Amino acid sequence: MTAVSALKNANHMYINGSWVEASGASTSQVINPTNGDVVATINDGSVADMDAAVKAAHLAFTEGPWYNEWTGMQRRDALLKIAQAIDDNAAQIAHIESLQTGKPIGNAMYEVAHGSEVFRYFAGLADKQHGRHNVPNHDQAFSTYTLKEPLGVIGLITAFNFPFILAIWKIAPALTTGNVVILKPSPNTPLSSLLLAQIIHDNNILPPGVFNVVSGAIETGATMVSHELVDKISFTGSVGGGKAVYQASAKSSNLKGVCLELGGKSPNVIMDDGDIDAAAAHAAAAAFLNTGQTCCAGTKLYVHKNIYDKFISTLKAVTEDITSKITNDTATSSIGPLINQNQLDRVHGFVTRAVNSKQATVLVGGERMFDSGYYYKPTVLVNAGHDAEVACEEIFGPVVTVMPAFENIDEVIAIEGRSSFGLACGIYSNNAKVINKFTRSMKAGSVWVNCFNALLPYMPFGGFKSSGIGRELGEEAVDEFIQIKSVTAKY
Structure with missing residues (x-):
């Protein structure tokens, strides 16, 4: 049966x-x-x-x-x-x-x-x-x-x-x-x-x-x-x-x-005071959970300038490792496909427009996987401006957009204050002062510290603004x- x-x-x-x-x-x-x-x-x-x-x-x-x-x-x-x-x-x-x-x-x-x-x-x-x-x-x-x-x-x-x-x-x-x-x-x-x-x-x-x-x-x-x-x-x-x-x-x-x-376009902030390997794994998991078909996925990534280059290279390696473990067998695959052809076309459309308009560069991924099914390679976009479509719109797929390197958490708070979304956000740091300022200042329904997509039965979940x-x-x-x-x- x-x-x-x-x-x-x-x-x-x-x-x-x-x-x-x-x-x-x-x-x-x-x-x-x-x-x-x-x-x-x-x-x-x-x-x-x-x-x-x-x-x-x-x-x-x-x-x-x-x-x-x-x-x-x-x-x-x-x-x-x-x-x-x-x-x-x-x-x-x-x-x-x-x-x-x-x-x-x-x-x-x-x-x-x-x-x-x-x-x-x-x-x-x-x-x-x-x-x-x-x-x-x-x-x-x-x-x-x-x-x-x-x-x-x-x-x-x-x-x-x-x-x-x-x-x-x-x-x-x-x-x-x-x-x-x-x-x-x-x-x-x-x-x-x-x-x-x-x-x-x-x-x-x-x-x-x-x-x-x-x-x-x-x-x-x-x-x-x-x-x-x-x-x-x-x-x-x-x-x-x-x-x-x-x-x-x-x-x-x-x-x-x-x-x-x-919906959401949830920012994930990586400070310079933590373990880079762990932070990169954290960022990938935040973005690619459920193939990015997660309203609160951390698909907008801010990385401190002191670790930017090393972090990006590490994130690339982590993403490639995840991709290597994707199969069309749900018993063994690291992540699954998108829900249907329309969603596959939509996600690839975002990536294609970003590349063709020179609003972003594909670091890794950016293409379909397999001849059957609706699989899309986990994708990291870099060199994106703050007004780029892929930095502002919910893609709802395995695509994370890395923003320009920042120096002070106030920069991130100011930029995100202009976002129409406010579902969730996260920060990866051990600095209590920075964490407290971030959690108090961000206009989002959920703030995750050194974790992401942590949805617990006893913790309320919902958005600010258009979320x-x-x-x-x-x-x-x-x-x-x-x-x-x-x-x-x-x-």
Whole structure:
């Protein structure tokens, strides 16, 4: 039995605790990026399918037991059961995730383990949500307190790069406080979301309508975003996509809120007081994680002038070593391919334009790998000006742009202050004074010191400026899905 054939309901929607056939005839193909083969053909959810899912979720919230009868302790136990079910099916989930994204199986296994830990973290918060009782000394005529209440129906839209864990980042905190959810995964990578629904269904963990999955493309998501019974949208994707979601949500009849995790051009700063070999390995890992298809990847590199030449030569060697270990076998490759041909063309287009316009020089990489699949060589660009396209735009591929050497950290802070992005940044240094100045001055949602892409269940993640609105992970993620009710009583 293949991994996809084990996914019993790949051609169905999961709505109101049941597997239902799509009402329309539209389909999407799921492609294996390592070879271009069709893995599965998925029936797209229609406007009618999404409407049915929203209405089922709304009914589950207003009349079902999940919020109205279950205690926080019961919801805690349900989330813990989901975490255990994920662990019990980890190999199958990782296989599906690797098949639809092309990422190495070891990376997929790590992500599955991370997903179950996220559920466990938020399970620990499910029975600890409480309001505040106010006893003011100056006004004894009133009894006052606050309640934390769930929003209701939450629409979730995820991207193709980390389909399993991005879904869990949204599902777990939303369910923690009694919300109900509808997940619309990327049409490129819907399989692991459908598998999660299958696992939850087969283990009879959640009441009907609490968790729903409707696959489909833009029209399906647009229906959810504009639906008057959806109370909030949580979206991961491009800046352009996020703006469209924001505008559509504002135009909806219920003026629903949004949580947007969008793009970035995250700077990584290498000071002159550390080990150069370690710093180069650190920089490569920061840039090439998930083949650069990481919104917070450290793809803009600043290197101190005192070590610039030696560091660049070391980074070149590290990148060449990574490239030598790339195969089209997910069991052995160091990194995987890009998600599809469009993304491959897009990434190479950035590199080609930079070279042709003399805005940057290719130090290493800059070309496709293999005759099949969507592999691109890890690429280091040098001699780029601060206004170059490759220095300012999110490429979303294995391309790191090295900026002109700097002498003082103030230079980097000033330059990055003009960036439209603010998702993350990092610094590699042992100088506490420099580190403190950097962390205080940078306008970014996450600052990593001597590490990068460190995404922990208990640490909030989200962007400043055009990189997003709201937070995922940490206690702050729960706050995205609650509303505060003030109660003032006079007896």
